[in-house]
Amino acid sequence: MILLRHGQSEFNLHFTKTRRDPGIVDPKLTPDGHRQAEAAIEQLAQEPITRIVASPYTRALQTAAPIARALRLPVHVNPLVRERFGYTCDIGSPRSVLSETWVDHSFDHIDEIWWPQSEEPVEDVADRAARFRAEMARTPDWTTTLVVSHWGFILSLTGQSVTNGQWLRCDPRESGASAQV
Numbered sequence: 001m002i003l004l005r006h007g008q009s010e011f012n013l014h015f016t017k018t019r020r021d022p023g024i025v026d027p028k029l030t031p032d033g034h035r036q037a038e039a040a041i042e043q044l045a046q047e048p049i050t051r052i053v054a055s056p057y058t059r060a061l062q063t064a065a066p067i068a069r070a071l072r073l074p075v076h077v078n079p080l081v082r083e084r085f086g087y088t089c090d091i092g093s094p095r096s097v098l099s100e101t102w103v104d105h106s107f108d109h110i111d112e113i114w115w116p117q118s119e120e121p122v123e124d125v126a127d128r129a130a131r132f133r134a135e136m137a138r139t140p141d142w143t144t145t146l147v148v149s150h151w152g153f154i155l156s157l158t159g160q161s162v163t164n165g166q167w168l169r170c171d172p173r174e175s176g177a178s179a180q181v
């Protein structure tokens with residue numbers, strides 16, 4: 001599978017400068033984040049993508065949107081690939097709000113409040129990553145699946161740190177991945 005970290009969010013922009021939580025709930029992409037999402041189309045042009053899975057956070061959905069349009073594929077929303085809940089930015093938008101904003105996506109399978117209500121232990125993220133890895137290993141099209149996710153989840157899944165807009169390949173049947181720029 002291909003793992004793509006979402007483009008730069010408003011949180012990323014401010015946190016990188018100050019190392020303080022700016023208190024932005026479910027932040028959107030910055031203009032640079034939108035450019036990173038558009039650039040991903042070209043970067044992934046030679047990849048035979050047949051399915052797109054994305055986290056329910058707005059920044060991941062915004063990153064997946066131009067890729068899905070270019071490939072004419074639906075986006076499958078999966079809360080398993082969400083970020084580790086540790087900052088204000090990890091408070092998501094309720095399912096009802098997401099459904100109104102992203103009318104082409106199905107959110108019926110997720111709870112109204114789908115993110116944790118308190119800080120998520122690293123072990124819980126690792127367990128979630130292991131469940132997703134096992135789920136993908138059983139999926140016949142894992143080699144052609146693009147997963148738009150987050151730094152903490154990708155780190156738990158692969159052991160690798162990726163920057164905004166960076167992607168890497170991951171074989172769910174093995175540990176580790178190979179980074180791409």
